[in-house]
Amino acid sequence: MNPYQAPLADMKFLLERVFDAPQTWAELPSVAEVVDMDTALAILDEADKIARDLIHPINRPGDEQGVRFEDAKVITPDGYKAVYDQYAEGGWVGLCGDPEFGGMGMPKMLGVLVDEMAYGGCNAFTLYGSLTAGAALCINAHGSEDLKEKYLPNLYSGQWAGAMDMTEPQAGSDLRNIRTKAVPQEDGSYLISGSKIFITGGDHDLTENVIHLVLAKLPDSNGISLFLVPKIKVDDDGNLGEANGVSVGSIEHKMGLKGSATCVMNYDEAQGYLIGKANRGLVCMFTMMNYERLAIGIQGLGTSQAAYQMASEYAKERLQGQAAGGSDAISDPILVHGDVRRMLLNIRCYTEAGRALSVFTGQQLDIAKFGEGEAQQKAARYVGLLTPVAKAFLSDRGLDAAVMAQQVFGGHGYIRETGIEQLVRDTRIAQIYEGTNGIQAIDFLGRKTTGDDLRTLKEFIQEANNALSDLTHVSADDKALVSSRFDALLATAHFINEHKLTSPALINASAVDFLDAFGHLIYGYFWLLMADKAADHHDVQFAQTKQQLANFYLAKLLPKVDYHLAQVNAGDTSIMAMEAEQF
Numbered sequence: 001m002n003p004y005q006a007p008l009a010d011m012k013f014l015l016e017r018v019f020d021a022p023q024t025w026a027e028l029p030s031v032a033e034v035v036d037m038d039t040a041l042a043i044l045d046e047a048d049k050i051a052r053d054l055i056h057p058i059n060r061p062g063d064e065q066g067v068r069f070e071d072a073k074v075i076t077p078d079g080y081k082a083v084y085d086q087y088a089e090g091g092w093v094g095l096c097g098d099p100e101f102g103g104m105g106m107p108k109m110l111g112v113l114v115d116e117m118a119y120g121g122c123n124a125f126t127l128y129g130s131l132t133a134g135a136a137l138c139i140n141a142h143g144s145e146d147l148k149e150k151y152l153p154n155l156y157s158g159q160w161a162g163a164m165d166m167t168e169p170q171a172g173s174d175l176r177n178i179r180t181k182a183v184p185q186e187d188g189s190y191l192i193s194g195s196k197i198f199i200t201g202g203d204h205d206l207t208e209n210v211i212h213l214v215l216a217k218l219p220d221s222n223g224i225s226l227f228l229v230p231k232i233k234v235d236d237d238g239n240l241g242e243a244n245g246v247s248v249g250s251i252e253h254k255m256g257l258k259g260s261a262t263c264v265m266n267y268d269e270a271q272g273y274l275i276g277k278a279n280r281g282l283v284c285m286f287t288m289m290n291y292e293r294l295a296i297g298i299q300g301l302g303t304s305q306a307a308y309q310m311a312s313e314y315a316k317e318r319l320q321g322q323a324a325g326g327s328d329a330i331s332d333p334i335l336v337h338g339d340v341r342r343m344l345l346n347i348r349c350y351t352e353a354g355r356a357l358s359v360f361t362g363q364q365l366d367i368a369k370f371g372e373g374e375a376q377q378k379a380a381r382y383v384g385l386l387t388p389v390a391k392a393f394l395s396d397r398g399l400d401a402a403v404m405a406q407q408v409f410g411g412h413g414y415i416r417e418t419g420i421e422q423l424v425r426d427t428r429i430a431q432i433y434e435g436t437n438g439i440q441a442i443d444f445l446g447r448k449t450t451g452d453d454l455r456t457l458k459e460f461i462q463e464a465n466n467a468l469s470d471l472t473h474v475s476a477d478d479k480a481l482v483s484s485r486f487d488a489l490l491a492t493a494h495f496i497n498e499h500k501l502t503s504p505a506l507i508n509a510s511a512v513d514f515l516d517a518f519g520h521l522i523y524g525y526f527w528l529l530m531a532d533k534a535a536d537h538h539d540v541q542f543a544q545t546k547q548q549l550a551n552f553y554l555a556k557l558l559p560k561v562d563y564h565l566a567q568v569n570a571g572d573t574s575i576m577a578m579e580a581e582q583f
Contacts, residue, residue: 002313004056004306006048006117009542010352012041014113014359017533018526021109024363028370034105043095043106047114050090054083055121062124062259063422067204069251074203074261080125084206088158092118093129098140101152108369109362112298116358119302123426124259126302128161130295131201135162135213138288139228142276147228150238151211160209164288165196165229165265173439175215175224175282182216182227182272191269192216192229195249198433202263203231203248209240212265213288214272215281223279227272245270256425289434290383293391294365296434298358300398303427304351307405310420311347315340315408334408342556343404349553350397353523356530357394361386381456385448388440393519395430396437402427441511444518450497450507457493461486464525473535474528481554482524485561489521492565509572517564524558 015021016037025031062077069075087093096111097103118126136155139147154160171177180194192214196202203210210231215224233241249264276284312335319331324338334340364386367379402423406413413420431437449457465486468479492514499506527550534546 051117051121059122066258067261093158094156097156102156108365112358112362116302119299120306124257132162134288134291141287142284161207165214180216192267192272196265202265204261224281226275226281226284229272297390297394300395303398304401307401308347311405311408347401353526356526388444392437392440441515445511446507471532473532509575510568513564513567520560527553
């Protein structure tokens with residue numbers, strides 16, 4: 001299997017030319033203090049080496065060996081511990097963390113690219129650091145100063161890990177039914193009792209402590225609160241003490257991500273500490289959830305890039321059949337075949353536009369966090385709008401890419417030794433966890449689009465159309481292909497908004513198609529941006545390739561917007577007509 005190679009030229013192009021990171025950072029003083037473009041490029045170069053030389057080599061062996069549960073201990077695959085130590089020592093866990101507590105303070109629009117490289121190297125390994133960074137973000141946003149000072153430095157350094165503990169056997173997407181209890185104590189702490197399932201990184205041998213963020217209910221309350229529960233108690237001086245009543249019941253045996261420890265966690269009067277306000281736990285947890293949702297979208301993106309790299313190399317090397325117009329060779333590389341090219345172009349177009357979506361979303365996160373006034377407020381609205389799209393559309397296209405890449409390999413793609421089937425298995429979960437993609441779509445349409453009577457959607461589309469009008473290297477016809485579909489999307493959104501009360505099932509029945517229409521449309525918008533910004537690139541072949549990919553997207557993939565809008569406009573009658581007993 002070929003070593004992973006990060007698409008550094010494309011990443012640097014997005015930062016410098018398409019989204020003008022230097023200007024964005026210059027307008028955010030707290031960001032400008034810690035990073036400039038030279039620093040960012042150096043970080044990307046180093047992250048490429050880490051992903052290629054450290055993380056990727058443990059990908060397939062870790063899948064073959066998997067996590068083990070022996071003598072009540074969770075043991076990660078051989079090599080994971082050594083690689084994690086180097087990864088943590090390099091500061092990668094705390095890359096975007098608060099500098100006040102030992103983080104590096106890097107902007108998110110840089111962080112998403114580093115995340116993509118790590119996921120491209122190994123999905124399973126990267127989850128450990130991702131959950132830790134998310135837990136730290138939640139503690140920093142909602143925890144007391146004491147909790148921040150006691151826990152954040154060791155989380156950012158990677159000395160301790162973090163985990164998010166929500167799901168219970170009877171409470172998956174609907175967390176109102178959780179049964180884990182928290183009993184207040186005289187010293188201000190709480191005793192946590194209950195069980196959780198599907199806890200990624202719930203326990204392992206990579207760090208000396210695991211810090212759990214646990215959703216639980218207070219006595220005589222139906223509200224949900226959030227608690228910090230360390231596996232090993234931590235004293236006032238930050239030293240580790242005795243075990244804290246946190247144990248692993250078992251580990252899950254999964255389709256993929258076999259190097260990632262997915263645990264059943266038990267809490268037997270474990271000491272915990274309230275994060276945020278009582279009965280407001282979901283508000284706090286969603287700080288971490290939204291971070292993880294973007295991260296899981298990027299898991300799909302990293303898979304797409306790895307899949308494209310493997311499939312394109314194989315297509316250039318594998319000899320099979322002859323070109324349609326004839327050939328002097330006995331056999332030609334399968335790259336000469338139109339269907340193979342179709343699949344590779346699909347993967348590449350979705351991947352490069354997906355990378356643009358991740359960087360743009362990261363940019364909005366940075367402005368929402370570090371900006372001021374109207375710009376900050378608008379960015380926060382855009383983050384709300386784009387997060388469910390980034391999670392769902394990126395992960396859906398990630399699985400599509402893995403399956404198409406496997407198809408390029410033909411029968412060899414079904415064989416474990418080639419490595420492509422692992423990508424299919426590993427990325428399948430991305431559509432399910434951190435809120436299924438159907439739930440993301442309902443959030444996008446029901447809350448983020450019609451929830452404010454289309455205000456944010458209209459604002460976003462108006463800004464996109466203004467940007468399109470300013471492009472100088474894109475034809476008016478190509479601009480119209482995108483802008484006319486923005487009009488159609490808005491018309492459909494108005495229809496849903498007008499009928500959401502009289503047809504209560506409409507949003508649920510239409511949400512996935514509406515999100516897919518929006519995703520395909522903004523990818524078309526991003527392709528025009530990229531083609532325009534590449535037109536005067538110093539590398540003529542780079543510019544030519546971007547234009548050719550944009551042409552393919554506009555001709556072959558953008559029309560999917562029309563299909564998905566037609567599905568939405570067909571309404572919900574045919575979906576809801578059958579009685580339950582007919583199924």
